[in-house]
Amino acid sequence: MRRLLADRFLLALLGAVALSSVLPVSGALVEPFNVVADITIALVFFLQGARLSRATVVAGFTHWRLHLVVFAATFVLFPLLGLAAAPLVPTLLSPALYTGILFLCVLPSTIQSSIAFTSIAHGNVAAAVCSASASNIIGMFLTPLLVGLLFSARGGGPTLEAVGSILLQLLLPFVIGQILQPKISKWVIENRRVLGLVDRGSILLVVYLAFSHAVVQGLWNKLSAADLAVMVGVDVALLALVLVTTTVAARLLGFSREDEITIVFCGSKKSLASGVPMANVIFAGQDIGIILLPVMLFHQIQLMACAALAQRYADRRLAEMEKEEEAMPAQA
Structure with a gap:
């Protein structure tokens, strides 16, 4: 709990929103x-490509059933719940x-949190690396297309230029x-802490710029405490439904405990790192600050819920190991 409360990135996000409220970027700036x-976002995705080992991805794609379930949760179940x-x-x-x-849907x-929680819970880490990485790569194409599909009936959606x-x-x-x-991966790994700041x-x-635009457009006059409460409730409900559905689906389809953990954690996450720059392009000229609020709230909710869930999986695995050790002398 102390670790979650001391989430420096969350505090930094709140700080960016607060700064944009009192000192928004406007005019010639x-x-x-x-x-x-734009330059820093391009650098982020360059570094993602430099970190990702092709050999690991190719090896992990052989577990196609697991990846298909994660893909369905991310790009089918979530959009249906959104609708x-x-x-x-x-x-x-x-x-x-x-x-x-x-x-959001x-x-x-x-990538990072899916792998981290899978590791804590003693899941299939190799499959998590591949599944989460593939989700981000495919999402660069699929997310704009799904936005166009879901918003076309409502008279909106990204243009071909935005895609x-x-x-x-x-x-x-x-x-x-x-x-x-192959040439720079060693350097990227050695400097991962500094590059993580990037x-x-x-x-x-980007959050600061998005909320600056929203504040200039009168964000806090349009948004009430009741709106925020409803938004938190919807995010919690979305996450709970997906966690339950992926868990039940993994067990009905006969996956192992390790694979179930990977499906649950990779299938229930949504990427703030990908969402912020995409929103900046897709919804240019709109109230991006308000549009990003559900994503920012979901980001923190998923971290807190999945941290507790990962620890529960880990405790269960530890209890099973202790029982196995106790049973060994009796069998001998």
Whole structure:
């Protein structure tokens, strides 16, 4: 609990929102800040490509049944649940917040936290690396397409130009990183702590710019405490439904405990790192700050819930190991 409360990245996110509320970027400063943000986001995806071992990914893709279940949870189950929340508009959810929920539901899985929680819970870490990485790569193509599909009936969605911008800003740097990976991976690993600051710093910068725009447009006059409470409730319900569904599906399909853990943690996550730059492109000119709120809230909720769940899996595994050790002398 102390570790979760001391989540420095969460505090930094809140700080970025607070700073944008009292000192928003506006006027002539907007364009230079946007250019810097675009460069840092491209650098983040370049580093992701440089970190990812192709050999590991190729080896892990042989476990296709597991990856298919994770893919279905990320890009099918979540969007269906998002659509099911439509009756909440406009009585409980504003159209902008509901846009944020739909956007959240089509984002790819996270990489770092999915792998970390799978490892803590004694799951199939190799499969988690491959599944979460594949989700992010596929998400660069699929997320904009799903946004277009879900929003087309509501008169919105990204243009072909926006999709091209996403691929140029995210996929191209990733591919370049993959090409250079054999040459620079050692340097990237040795400097992972410093480079980690680049990852988080870029997200903070884009969040700051998004909320600056929203504050200038009157964000806090449009959003009430009741709106935030409803948003938290919807995020919690989404996560709970997906956690239960992936757990039940993994057991019904006969997966091992290790594979179940991987499916649960990879299938229930949504990537803030991918969501922030994508929102910046897809919803350019709209209330991006409000649209990003469901993603930011879900990010912290998933960390707290999955940390507790991972520890529960780990405790269960430890208890089983202790029973096995106690049974060994009796069998002897």
